[in-house]
Amino acid sequence: MSSKVARILKSRELRATNVREKILELFIDAPKAITHRDxxxxxxxxxxxxxxxxxxxxxxxxxxxxIEDGSGVAKYARCIDNCDEDHHHDDHVHFHCNDCGDTFCVEEVEVPYIKSPSKHLVTKTTIVLNGTCEQCQ
Amino acid sequence: MSSKVARILKSRELRATNVREKILELFIDAPKAITHRDxxxxxxxxxxxxxxxxxxxxxxxxxxxxIEDGSGVAKYARCIDNCDEDHHHDDHVHFHCNDCGDTFCVEEVEVPYIKSPSKHLVTKTTIVLNGTCEQCQ
DNA sequence: TATCGTGTTGCAACGGTGTTGCAATAAATT
DNA sequence: AATTTATTGCAACACCGTTGCAACACGATA
Structure with missing residues (x-):
């Protein structure tokens, strides 16, 4: 029988390999966005x-x-469940702590509509909040 | 007599060297954010x-x-005149074109106040708009 | 205008991030 | 169990960015 992560992988047309299962588990357990290095x-x-x-x-x-939080290295976080190939539900704000460097998804805060200058066509808006996280205060 | 750029440099306690004068001129003339490579x-x-x-x-x-526009490479743009060492007046939105890759300051659009989750202390907010610029449409 | 101190430049060397091509291997299907 | 196809691991590479150090140029002072 397949493990939970194996089932998730297969549901996305990804073969359930050892490497992938373990990586996916890391994402499920992570309370924050993680880097390649993590x-x-x-x-x-x-x-x-x-x-x-x-x-x-x-x-x-x-x-x-x-997530590009301005720290220079890419971070990744698990999408909430109803993301699919065509549409990422990552239209929330991200918070980056300048002290510890950690980055968190702020699911509660949706990206607001920002009136764009007429000449440019805006299709996506990225917002990163910077400051000090709960732990570091 | 000092050139205009030399005077600007000196007013910021930067020695007016050939390299710096030319680079500052590039920034003054640039209609967009420029990269190290540019x-x-x-x-x-x-x-x-x-x-x-x-x-x-x-x-x-x-x-x-x-400016970190998510393209992976840092871009730089001239601050409007009243920036100083302590405070950058870069609290405007930036627009990044996904087609040509260019990035522009959108001085007209100030970064709005975004209600933060109570646990984190927010000191800075970065907003990047993505889409298609005027030229590329 | 010659000298001097300090800031700036240019070189060497290095570490990190991210990509492509190719051969070996493992997963899913029959 | 054999086959097909996706995935892995290695080699090699390109680019971004930093530090240490020696040479040099700027700006000030005499």
């Missing part, structure tokens, strides 16, 4: 390239979304 | 490290502000 450290060893491709595959299949 | 290409030759340090110095002195 995942590498959680393994005894994992090939960097494989990890890059796994993250890309997860993102394409709507399992995770990528 | 500047390199504008010179016959410029040392990469010098450029990195010049950009950092300009940023610290409030001449330019750094």
């Amino acid at each position: 995942i590498e450290l959680a393994f005894d060893y994992i090939d960097r390239i494989t990890l890059y491709r796994t993250l890309k595959a997860f993102e394409e299949k709507g399992l995770i979304h990528k | 500047i390199e290409l504008a010179f016959d030759y410029i040392d990469r490290i010098t450029l990195y340090r010049t950009l950092k110095a300009f940023e610290e002195k409030g001449l330019i502000h750094k």
Whole structure:
């Protein structure tokens, strides 16, 4: 019988391999957005390239979304359940702590509609809040 | 007699060198945010490290502000005149075109106040609009 | 205008991030 | 169990960004 993570993977047309199952578990357990490096450290060893491709595959299949919080390195967090390949429900705000560097999804705060200058066509809005997180205060 | 750019540099406690004058001119003339590479290409030759340090110095002195538009590479744009060392007036929205990759300051649109989740202390808010710019439509 | 101190530049060397191509391997299907 | 196809792991590479150090130029002072 398949594990829970294996079923999730298969539902997204992703083969349930050891690497992927473990990575997906990390995402499910993580209370914050995690980096490529965080995942590498959680393994005894994992090939960097494989990890890059796994993250890309997860993102394409709507399992995770990528967050650019201005720290210079990409972070990833699990999408809430109703994300799919065509549409990511990552239209919430993200919070980045300047002290510990952690980044969190702020699901409660939706990205507001921002009136754009007429000449540009806006299709997506990204908002990152910076400051000090609960832990660091 | 000092050139205009030399005077600007000196007013920020930056020595007026050839490299800096030319770079500042590029910023003054640029209609959009420019990258490290853009500047390199504008010179016959410029040392990469010098450029990195010049950009950092300009940023610290409030001449330019750094923009992370999610494209992966840092972009820089000139601050409007009343920026200073302590406070950057870059609290406007930026627009990033997904087609040409260009990024523009949208000075007209100020970053709105976003109600933050109570547990985190928010000190800065970054907003990047994505879409198609006027040129690319 | 010659000298001097300090800021700036340019070079060497390095670490991190991310990508592509290819061969070996493992998963799902029959 | 065999086959097909996706996935993995390795090699090699390109780019971004930083630090340390020596050489140099700016701006001030005499």
